[in-house]
Amino acid sequence: MSAQLEETDITGKEVRGPLIHRQSAWTRVTHWVWAICLFFLLLSGLQIFNAHPALYIGQESGFEYDNAVLRMQAFNTPDGPRGRTTLFGQTFDTTGLFGMSGPEARPQFQGFPGWATIPSFRDLATGRVVHFFFAWLFVATLFVWFLASFLNGHLRRDIVPRGEDWQALPGDVAAHARFRFRHGRSYNPLQKLAYATIFFVLFPLIILTGLTMSPGMDAAWPWLLDVFGGRQTARTIHFIVMVLLVLFFIIHVVMVVAAGPINEMRSMITGWYRAEPGTPGQEGDRP
Template identity: 65%
Template sequence: MDAAVHDRSPQVEQAPSKGPLVYRQSRWTRLTHWIWAFTLFFMLLSGLQIFNARPQLYIGQESGFSYDNTVFQIGAMNTENGPRGFTRIFGHTFDTTGVLGWSGPPGQERARAFPSWATIPSYYDLGTARVVHFFFAWVLSATLLVWLVAGLLNGHIARDLWPRMKDFRRLPGDIAAHLRLKFHHAREYNALQKLAYGGVLFILLPLVIVTGLAMSPSVDSLLPWLNEVLGGRQTARTIHFTVMVLLVLFFIVHMLMILAAGPINELRSIVTGWYRTDPPGSDGERSP
């Protein structure tokens, strides 16, 4: 009878063990991460204010009424129902009243490409916006250059960011796992992270800096070939704006991945450097 009682006793499942904490992010990585986040925030909002002064993008060296090279435009127009905001992309027009082109508090709407809450300053002030934008652009450029030199010297780029053949072999599996919201928590970055971070650090950020320099008359006088390589000053401005959009999209996806993968663990990593990995032998453990 005692045996029967023991056979019917409930089985207590043990809680899954936590994986070890590993030191994933160095002080320098964490510092530059927050500097870039801070500078890009001010560059974005001040850049939108600068864009409001000329809310059109062109392809080529010049622009004006005699040219037909506009590829993007935000504006306002009068209609039978009153002023309406619009956004025109490659000749296709979309009504964006209330957000782009025509926005503001009820009864105080005005023609404005990007709304006041999305720009620095919130009121129209091109001079202040340019000062803010250029200041943080130089901070971004200097920090990125120092990070690049330090990353090459201390091996961070080769060790943590440079993709290897095994990363490309893992890429289909990583994509499938991310689509299923199944994440691996390991010391090393996975293939998608390496490609995403590498794309931002080695392509998008340098490109936004180079196109910004190409729009400067002083830099143009020193390096006239830079403007020509990029297809003209107006093309450089269009590329500059496009890269900004890509950086915003990266930020949105980045934040969604942090929330999906475990925000406490991810934030602890970028604040303190310590990261909780998967338990040894678990499904999340990566094979070499």
Template identity: 75%
Template sequence: MTDQQSLPPQRGPLVYRQSIWTRLTHWTWAICLFFLLLSGLQIFNAHPALYIGQQSGFEFDNAILEIGAINTPNGPRGQTTVFGNTFDTTGVLGMSGSAEQPQYTGFPGAVTIPSYRDLATGRVVHFFFGWIFVAALFVWFLASLINGHMKRDIIPQGADLSGLPRDALDHARFRLHHGRRYSPLQKLSYFTVFFILFPLIILTGLTMSPGMDAAWPWLLDVFGGRQTARTIHFIVMALLVLFFIVHIAMVLLAGPFNELRSMLTGWYRTSPGTPTQEGDKP
């Protein structure tokens, strides 16, 4: 009798999971979001505060976030105020760098593009990659609509919603399945990113442009003013960063080689018993 322990582990079939359009736009977004985040923090440092309302906020008490530096009996300290609650953030926000060469900026130069104060360059970089980001989203939307990727893998169906609690529990227990298609939790996550977060960050970015406000004045009404749009823009950016962290964690847990192969070649190793053709029974 053959010793079961000596048998090689069973492997599922390889399936073609990601089209060339999905892969190209995926990596385009990854590059764009990197430069958009760091150049966006450079722009934010020009006035490191967020407000709610139509007013600019310089002489109004409507700030929900303020980052800066203050003088204390022990010397300058970094300070961050969130909804009226103040925290000492020396070394991270408001004041960073060495004791000999401190930086008095909202976010430290290590996480901004450029690393020194240069609002003009930051804006050029931000707008350049912003429009590439928008173009990639248009290409993805059109290609996904034509090849069925959007309906099949992104928009949750009734069965996905009913299976969401179990899938969320499996993810919480790190019981990850490798199927031909995205799981209910993946569909809901990607749907939120593509149809809520991406449109929000684009529209709020346009709302901060005086030229776009002149062409589309309804943007100011939709988002409650330019300052509110700036705050929403910042919050959505933070949510996208959180999504990225969770996304990378899931890639590492699910098997980075298999996940990277899927996004580089399109081929994905599924779990044993997965049908090789769409619609087949295992």
């Protein structure tokens, strides 16, 4: 990282890149609110999933059906109970993680283990209260972010990929694969594509599929059921998007560490970012 943010001039003196104000207060605040919301949404969502740990495509569902695309259950065997996960007809022994978890003396027979849910014990009512609270906080924060980002130009400047971004994307992917990062004023093409996918595809999908699972919203907006092919399909899409967001979070953290955690964290806490030498703008410049 230091080799990219510092270079040596002809006299042998180290020259540091300019410190620029890269992230607005709106971006920083909403970023951390989303992080908190998604944490509670994930763990409370797994609590809700455990009430019926199976996913279906279409309208029909239930314990008496054998049409699940994903099912986590516990089964009695000659050697005792075991946890099993069935995915698209393929069954895996997932004892200790999915279907059956916890200590051998007091096993938990549920989809996801208690340490991964809020609350850590079976309490669907509390899980739903927590989930709905942070879901609406998430939606409100997303609305604020879209409004502020539209007005201050962040959406157009840093999120929506342009023609030159698409042209530079293959080279940027190759640079990321070699852990070579550009520390500039704006986001690189891969960042823009990733953030645009999150904001314009995954976030709307997880919100709309969540609304589709609500009988009240189905009565008000019956077209949601037609768009997503039924409540059970919406539940499956909701789960898949959750998995994709978790994967994005993991990759996001890895990239932050690889690109320089101090510089990246300072940017999202204070707004100030150390760019590469030669980046347009002087020390303390505010775009």
